[in-house]
Amino acid sequence: MIYLDNAATTFIHPEVIEAIKDSLGNTKGNPSSVHELGFKATREWNAVKDRIGAIFNVSKKHLIFNSSGTEANNIVIQGRYFKTPSLRFITTQTEHSSVLNTFKAIEARGADVVYLDVDEEGFIDLSALKKALKEAPTSLVSILHTNNETGVIQDIDAITRLAHAHGALVHYDMVQVLMHDSVDLNAMNCDFATFSAHKFFGPKGVGLTYIKDHASILPHTVGGSQEYRLRAGTPNLSFALGFVRALELTEAHRQSWQETIDRLAHALIKKLEASNLDYTLNGPPLEGQRIPGTLNIAFKDLDAIDLRFFLNDHDIYLSLGSACDAESMHASHVLRAMFKEDEARINSSVRISFSPDITDSDLDTLVKTIETFKKSA
Numbered sequence: 001m002i003y004l005d006n007a008a009t010t011f012i013h014p015e016v017i018e019a020i021k022d023s024l025g026n027t028k029g030n031p032s033s034v035h036e037l038g039f040k041a042t043r044e045w046n047a048v049k050d051r052i053g054a055i056f057n058v059s060k061k062h063l064i065f066n067s068s069g070t071e072a073n074n075i076v077i078q079g080r081y082f083k084t085p086s087l088r089f090i091t092t093q094t095e096h097s098s099v100l101n102t103f104k105a106i107e108a109r110g111a112d113v114v115y116l117d118v119d120e121e122g123f124i125d126l127s128a129l130k131k132a133l134k135e136a137p138t139s140l141v142s143i144l145h146t147n148n149e150t151g152v153i154q155d156i157d158a159i160t161r162l163a164h165a166h167g168a169l170v171h172y173d174m175v176q177v178l179m180h181d182s183v184d185l186n187a188m189n190c191d192f193a194t195f196s197a198h199k200f201f202g203p204k205g206v207g208l209t210y211i212k213d214h215a216s217i218l219p220h221t222v223g224g225s226q227e228y229r230l231r232a233g234t235p236n237l238s239f240a241l242g243f244v245r246a247l248e249l250t251e252a253h254r255q256s257w258q259e260t261i262d263r264l265a266h267a268l269i270k271k272l273e274a275s276n277l278d279y280t281l282n283g284p285p286l287e288g289q290r291i292p293g294t295l296n297i298a299f300k301d302l303d304a305i306d307l308r309f310f311l312n313d314h315d316i317y318l319s320l321g322s323a324c325d326a327e328s329m330h331a332s333h334v335l336r337a338m339f340k341e342d343e344a345r346i347n348s349s350v351r352i353s354f355s356p357d358i359t360d361s362d363l364d365t366l367v368k369t370i371e372t373f374k375k376s377a
């Protein structure tokens, strides 16, 4: 099996499994209980957050655990809408569905939402952002930091400066970042950031929201007093431990993983050059403002859906776009925003996303199998 779908999810690391198993066996109390078992659970909960706070350079009180990157995004967007329903919201047309559909939901309830267009490489136009900010008092600018379909990294510092200069708060969906880059939330000076453990070898079903100012949102899940009343529900200590263990492993290995992934990305492009395939790398070039680990590639005259089935039959797994949209069978909204009416390019594009475990021979097999598909098509 050759797994090239790491942007959809990574395989949980064995050490993370061990950390979760240990905790499931040993953590018996509820942190809300006022007795020694509760105190022990609270101490462990605080220790997990301290470890994450040390890595992200923020105090633990700004970190809110939840069930997924999807929920992490909902906490910010819905929470900010509840707080400031009459102000403007600005996002992009190329967000992950957990952001895009949350904006559609608040728009249906009456919110003023602007969806910024992108250019052919997938970048937003900063002058269009400035214009939207100037037109109406704005609550939130919510931008996908690193695109899950193309690997494009937006111009984060400039976006933060522009949003703040116009009195708006700024949120970055950073779900695809951690395998590729370290994060200093203090230095970034953003108001919200969101993460999901299964994108960096942690468990599925645990997300994290960074909230600079608790008073800037209202909770979208209410109940008990957990997580500063910003996300009620008995916390999942074992999965939070899985999150921090995965994060610490990622911190320790990131540099060598990145060197490997960068080398693999260049190797794949070289192999495609040497093949008889007519291909185009979607988004910026490898040396551009992007991560090398997520490559979106159009194969001229090949049908991407058929190609994916063919590769699947040969035990090679990749995606056309976001795993969350796969069911809908609609062409990628990200590629549509980039390429507009160029159906041929949209319908011939696949996403190849690496982990450091991929080998050169895996890439040879991939290219050969696509060549075989081309012959049979």
Ligand SMILES: Cc1ncc(COP(=O)(O)O)c(C=O)c1O
Residues within 6 Å of the ligand: 007, 008, 067, 068, 069, 070, 071, 096, 098, 144, 146, 147, 148, 173, 175, 176, 196, 197, 198, 205, 206, 207, 322, 323, 324
């Ligand atoms: C950019 C981005 N945001 C949010 C999510 C949602 O995360 P989760 O799968 O944890 O709900 C994903 C997952 O595909 C993603 O890639």
